[in-house]
Each structure stands twice: as structure tokens, then as C-alpha cells.
Amino acid sequence: xxxxVPTMGSLHRGHQxxxxxxxxxxxxxxxxxxxxxxxxENKEDLEKYPRSPQLDIELATLAGATEVWFPEYEDIxxxxxxxxxxxxxxxxxxGASRPAHFDGVVTVVNRLFEMVKPTxxxxxxxxxxQLFLIKNMSKKVEIISVPTxxxxxxxxxxxxxxxxxxxxxxxxxxxxxxxxxxxxxxxVESAQRTLDEVLGQENAFTKDYA
Numbered sequence: 001x002x003x004x005v006p007t008m009g010s011l012h013r014g015h016q017x018x019x020x021x022x023x024x025x026x027x028x029x030x031x032x033x034x035x036x037x038x039x040x041e042n043k044e045d046l047e048k049y050p051r052s053p054q055l056d057i058e059l060a061t062l063a064g065a066t067e068v069w070f071p072e073y074e075d076i077x078x079x080x081x082x083x084x085x086x087x088x089x090x091x092x093x094x095g096a097s098r099p100a101h102f103d104g105v106v107t108v109v110n111r112l113f114e115m116v117k118p119t120x121x122x123x124x125x126x127x128x129x130q131l132f133l134i135k136n137m138s139k140k141v142e143i144i145s146v147p148t149x150x151x152x153x154x155x156x157x158x159x160x161x162x163x164x165x166x167x168x169x170x171x172x173x174x175x176x177x178x179x180x181x182x183x184x185x186x187x188v189e190s191a192q193r194t195l196d197e198v199l200g201q202e203n204a205f206t207k208d209y210a
Contacts, residue, residue: 001026004118004141006109009033010050010159011059014149018122019063021146025120031065032112034076038083038104050159069116076111083107086133093209094129105130106137113141120144126156150176174202178210 003022007015015031022029033056040046053070060068083103086095090102113121121141123131126148135143149157154176155169164172178198185191195210 001119002028002030002116003120003122003144004112004116005029005031005065005122006112007031007033007056008035008039008049008159009056010052010162011056012157012159014124014126014157016059016063017149018124018146019060019065021144022120022122023064025144027066029065030067030069030116030118031060032069032071032116034071034108034112036076036104036108037073038081038107039101040104041098041101048163050162071115075115076108081107084110084137089129089136090133092129097208102130102133106133109134110137113138122146124148126158154180171202171205174199 003026005015005018005022007018011033019029019031033053035046035049035051037046040049057068083100084107086102086106089095090106091099095102109121118141120143121134121138122144123134123146125131125145131143131145151157153169154173155161156176161169178195181198182191182194185194192210199207199210
């Protein structure tokens with residue numbers, strides 16, 4: 001059995017949790033590190049994405065990876081790109097504010113599966129819409145999900161957190177507070193109301209969806 005852990009690099013404890021979960025399935029764990037251009041709306045965001053290849057190798061190896069793979073663009077997209085569609089679900093929620101983002105996600109994951117031919121693949125629950133779409137897309141690869149890893153303050157770990165100021169990280173904590181408050185509600189309707197109420201207490205950002 002071969003387990004693939006697809007990432008875009010800039011690894012942290014959240015990624016290490018994925019790798020450790022993969023090791024419970026198989027001794028052969030491949031971590032791919034590829035910053036996929038199809039997932040970015042503009043070139044500036046792509047260029048600003050944090051990269052730390054040497055540290056990534058160290059963190060992945062410490063967590064139990066047997067191979068850390070850095071495919072080149074030409075490896076993933078050797079010719080004309082055939083973009084897959086994430087369908088209607090891919091255009092909702094996060095997809096509504098990031099057009100074609102999930103098309104890029106399912107396209108690159110499909111290519112990675114074609115190249116590695118894993119029996120299993122591990123993804124985090126932090127990107128829940130992505131996880132849902134990949135589970136629906138995958139027919140031959142068993143998808144394993146891992147709960148979101150958070151900092152001591154409650155902020156979900158993300159490679160992009162380093163781009164947030166101290167104040168922005170503090171503001172972002174309202175999201176975990178809202179999720180915690182909503183989790184004790186008995187119905188979807190009451191959970192939605194609680195989410196909206198708690199998120200409405202913070203004026204530092206605009207809510208796209210909840």
C-alpha cells in the first residue's frame with residue numbers, strides 16, 4: 001500500500017498530523033510538494049505563497065514520510081492542460097469568492113493520483129469543501145480525513161498565517177469561537193443563527209459564507 005499526502009509546502013504541525021496518520025496505514029508515505037498555479041486567482045498571490053523546501057523535507061521526514069517529492073510544473077502538466085470541473089458544489093461557498101479554484105484543486109489531485117497511483121490519500125478537514133469534492137471525485141483511491149490542528153489560541157494552522165499581522169490573527173480567532181458556539185446547538189437552523197451572531201460581533205473582516 002502507498003499513501004499520498006498532497007501539499008503545497010510550507011509545512012507545519014497540521015501537515016505533520018496528516019503524515020503521521022498516513023503512517024498508521026502504510027510504511028510507504030509519499031508527501032508531494034507542488035504549488036499549483038491553477039488554484040490561484042492571480043500571479044501575485046502565487047508568487048507570495050510561502051516556500052521553505054529544506055524545512056519541509058525535515059518536517060515531513062520527522063513525521064514519518066518515506067519520500068518527499070517536488071514535481072516540476074512540466075511533470076504535472078506536460079502538455080496542454082485539461083482542466084477538470086468541480087461541478088456545482090465547486091462554485092458555492094469558498095468557490096463563489098474564488099472562481100475556478102476548486103477546478104484547479106481537483107485537476108491537480110487527479111494528476112497526482114495518476115502519477116503516484118496511491119491506494120490511500122490523506123487530507124485535512126480544515127479545507128472541508130475541498131475534502132468533500134475530492135472524496136466525490138476519487139473512485140480508486142481511499143480518502144482519509146484528519147481533524148483540523150489548531151494553535152493554543154484556537155487558530156487553525158495554515159501556511160498562510162504568517163502573512164497575517166498579530167492583530168489579524170487575533171481577529172481570526174472569532175471563527176473558531178463561532179464554530180465552538182455553534183457546535184453545541186441542536187439543529188442546523190440554530191447553529192446557523194449562532195454562527196451569524198458570533199461572527200457579527202467582529203467588524204474587522206467581511207464574511208463570505210458560514
